Amino acid sequence: MTATIIDGKARAAALREDVAAEVATLKRDHDVTPGLAVVLVGEDPASKVYVANKAKQTVAAGMVSFEHKLPEETSEAALLELVAHLNADPDVDGILVQMPLPKHIDTDRVVEAIDPAKDVDGLHPMNAGRIVLGRPGLVPCTPRGCVILAKEAIGDLTGKHAVVVGRSILVGKPVSLLLQNENCTVSMAHSRTVDLPSLCRQADILVAAVGRTEMIRGDWVKPGACVIDVGINRIPAPERGEGKTRLVGDVAFEEASKVAGAITPVPGGVGPMTIACLLANTVTAARLRRGLPAVDL
Numbered sequence: 001m002t003a004t005i006i007d008g009k010a011r012a013a014a015l016r017e018d019v020a021a022e023v024a025t026l027k028r029d030h031d032v033t034p035g036l037a038v039v040l041v042g043e044d045p046a047s048k049v050y051v052a053n054k055a056k057q058t059v060a061a062g063m064v065s066f067e068h069k070l071p072e073e074t075s076e077a078a079l080l081e082l083v084a085h086l087n088a089d090p091d092v093d094g095i096l097v098q099m100p101l102p103k104h105i106d107t108d109r110v111v112e113a114i115d116p117a118k119d120v121d122g123l124h125p126m127n128a129g130r131i132v133l134g135r136p137g138l139v140p141c142t143p144r145g146c147v148i149l150a151k152e153a154i155g156d157l158t159g160k161h162a163v164v165v166g167r168s169i170l171v172g173k174p175v176s177l178l179l180q181n182e183n184c185t186v187s188m189a190h191s192r193t194v195d196l197p198s199l200c201r202q203a204d205i206l207v208a209a210v211g212r213t214e215m216i217r218g219d220w221v222k223p224g225a226c227v228i229d230v231g232i233n234r235i236p237a238p239e240r241g242e243g244k245t246r247l248v249g250d251v252a253f254e255e256a257s258k259v260a261g262a263i264t265p266v267p268g269g270v271g272p273m274t275i276a277c278l279l280a281n282t283v284t285a286a287r288l289r290r291g292l293p294a295v296d297l
């Protein structure tokens with residue numbers, strides 16, 4: 001079997017178009033232009049690229065981008081002060097603090113300081129609680145992207161057995177809840193799971209979010225399964241020239257694509273969905289803050 005490659009780049013572009021259309025409607029009907037503030041602390045090269053892309057795509061969708069770049073040595077108190085300022089700014093509908101933060105800053109404290117109504121990352125305990133309860137709210141971007149791509153590939157997810165490998169706050173935990181809300185039977189696996197390969201082999205939907213290069217092998221995949229690879233690992237690629245690197249996922253793509261029914265590539269799979277979902281969340285936040293009903297994006 002050769003798996004269908006799930007085109008995250010194309011799906012993300014379609015979602016960004018829907019977002020831009022919704023932004024135009026908000027402007028026309030309500031004189032509202034949503035604003036997204038993104039805060040970067042430090043010099044992490046990957047984070048710098050993600051933040052630049054967020055700003056670029058925010059503007060391309062017709063929204064206002066507020067970029068805050070702070071030095072590595074910024075104190076937690078100074079960052080909390082900026083968050084408080086953004087919470088109070090009526091032009092800011094969404095706030096995202098790029099992760100990872102420098103080690104001297106308590107990430108939980110920063111996330112909890114964000115106004116839940118502006119928490120377009122969907123990580124505030126209030127929004128996490130809404131997902132647990134199956135209520136509408138702001139949903140973390142990468143997990144939402146995973147569910148959109150799985151539905152794109154196999155349609156209704158009802159009754160499917162989903163195995164999520166990894167239990168991070170950013171991806172593993174929320175994606176398992178979102179899949180439950182789609183009526184999946186969900187198993188959450190992690191470093192202490194006994195016989196991980198055989199659990200993975202039971203998955204109709206296998207979500208890999210462990211951050212370990214090509215850990216999920218082809219013989220861990222059930223024939224015909226839908227494989228969603230969240231990993232973004234940069235490895236040396238001497239075949240491309242000295243000092244060159246390339247991105248690979250948490251799944252051994254060549255092996256897995258011979259067994260799976262559908263699979264996301266890395267790059268070009270889940271990654272592009274993250275920013276598209278962030279833009280969609282910003283529109284949702286802008287509407288809800290003004291008492292307008294959320295639209296389906």
Ligand SMILES: Nc1nc2c(c(=O)[nH]1)N[C@@H](CN(C=O)c1ccc(C(=O)N[C@@H](CCC(=O)O)C(=O)O)cc1)CN2
Nearest residue numbers: 050097098099100121141142267268269271272274275
């Ligand atoms: N506050 C947050 N921090 C981080 C999040 C997040 O959702 N909220 N997610 C990741 C990084 N991230 C967005 O912030 C992100 C990761 C990957 C991509 C992406 O488009 N990847 C491309 C490859 C890009 C490349 O060449 O490096 C792909 O997979 O095709 C976008 C956004 C951690 N931090």
